[in-house]
Amino acid sequence: MKLSSVVGCFLFLGLSACRYSAWVPTLPASHGYLSSALAHHQRGGVAAPQAHAGDPMAKRSTEPLAVVSLAEAPGVLAEAARVLAGKPTEAEVQQALKDISATCSQTGLPEACAYLRDHFEPPLRYAGRPSEFPEEVYREGTVVMVVLEFILGTDGRPRNLQVVEGSTKELTGLVLGAVAGFRYHPATFAGHPIEIHYALSASSYSQDMKLTPQQELAWSQVRVKTFPKSLHAWLHLSRVLARDNAKAPGYEQALRELNFLSPSYWWSATELAWLYADAGRYEEAAPLALKGRRAAPENAYALETSARVAFHQNRCQEAVEEQRLALTKLPEEWPREERERFERTLADYQRQCAAPPPVPVAPSP
Template sequence: MAYHLDPEGNPREASELPPASLFNPGARGGVAPVRAREAFDEAVALLKGAPTEAQVRQASATLSAACAVDLYDACEFLLANFQREKRLEGPSPEVPAEVFRLRKPQVVVLRGRVDTDGRARELQVVEAPFPKFGEEVMRVAAATRYQPAMLAGHPIATSRLFRLQFQMPLENRTPEAELEWVRMRVARFPESADAWSHLAKLLGSRTPEAPGYVEALERLSALAPTYWWAANELSWQYVQTGRHAEAEPKVRVARQLAPRNPYVLETSAAVLWGLGRCDEALADQRQAVARLQEQWPREERERFERTLADYKRDCPGGSPPAPSPIAP
């Protein structure tokens, strides 16, 4: 279910990690819930003018903080008005001979930022098959010119991951061989969110009930706490075992970063229902049904509608009974 996207409500694909410097609940300029609307209006007005670079940063922090207290207009403004940086020109890396000898796909991941002048700085190697290959890719990234990220038409410095993959053929192209290779990635580079994302999606696309799937999602969510796909999928998995209180902060992240995605709304409704917040659950499930695209499979639409009917039947204006505790 987590692989369905809402192209209108969530421009970023599920595979993309959001820039932590933009969608950051802890950004400087925290906003109290009672002042979120006022702060949002002030930030939007500032961006409509000719702000300085410092003012753009402050407006970004204010919008991020307003989004973090569930002012979804602020979340949607960020989603609609943020454009990622783009590569313009730069050298190609020199690939070490060792890469070809391994006969396996090879991934290099860097962490850094792209400033408003279009240059990458503060680069660090997160994952590389050989140290000198990571250094080579870092040299190339530093020498590359980018079009900087934009917020409402204004350049803004932003954090990002730089990823380079060489599609070397696997010696054994079976699904088991791919899974083994990805497990080697996370074992060797346990701090690589990219590696954990690869493992979680590979497990989820095959057997979400298999051992290790929830653990992979938990590790990914810890490394990339604002990654909406991981947050939503982990929350859904928690709901299946009655862990609604643990699911709630995760699904809030997903609601903030994918506020129109029907599967996120469905998960949010399930969490709220399990917490006994009947009216809120009904509201989110109604939105989930309304947001389904016309091309969605009929079986999925019927499933969403059945869930809404169940909520209406069991909650005709009140709250459902408190859920029974789940044994550890």
């Protein structure tokens, strides 16, 4: 049984680890596949990403965040950082976390967003073993997927386990029993242990099964039909379509569902913005592009999307700066054709932004 972490703290999304010389995609590929592939590459992936695998993202939260204005943002960050630099209680750590998150998401203050990325450490399991699915599951080639969500406290113990996607009672019970016995070093924020919402998926799938694209599409469609409130299932379907058929009508719907269930997830926000921009729906694209850009500032495709929307909203200088920055985020080993495409787009923005505005023409009498 393969276990994967699929959700970290609900506030830390789109984070990238150190850059490695790792797997790179081949072309042609859709924008959605390439943006996801780049994030995978930046995390040090050494093989093509599996569409069903998890990703750090958050489910929709009903807990309100403080409202922070642009003028208040530096002060809110400074006060939260001051609290965290001392000996705060767990409640004070959580409040500081919420305040900095609100400052980042509502104002885009770069220092606040950087603080979130730089000071969060995910949990690390140190005890407990995954239970194995029965041998007949593998012998018969049965694809089993179980997804659990739970609270991971500062004591490192999972509690309030909930089944998001289940299998048979026996197989789901095996996973529940195993996860209940796991022990973790807790997540920390600015060095302080914090309680987070977490999730794990357990799957019998292996690449040896060699599912065809049609078979994996059917699997992902069954998942969303059976578990329509599972953001993990919608992520699977979205990724399959991004990889194999981004022109399919169901791709936009899958991204919309994923964005609804996980509104702060950078990838679905970015790719929905890209599709809206394709259709000339720039007003709808703008807040999504901004969300993706804030959450994934190291992803060239999130930056490219932000630049595209800015250009078509007559924010010329911002578009040029964003596209130039996007170009610097492409790894040296990334496909040459993509680098050239980014360069052409930048040159196009520079040329059009340098052109004098058209002279107004008086209406005919």
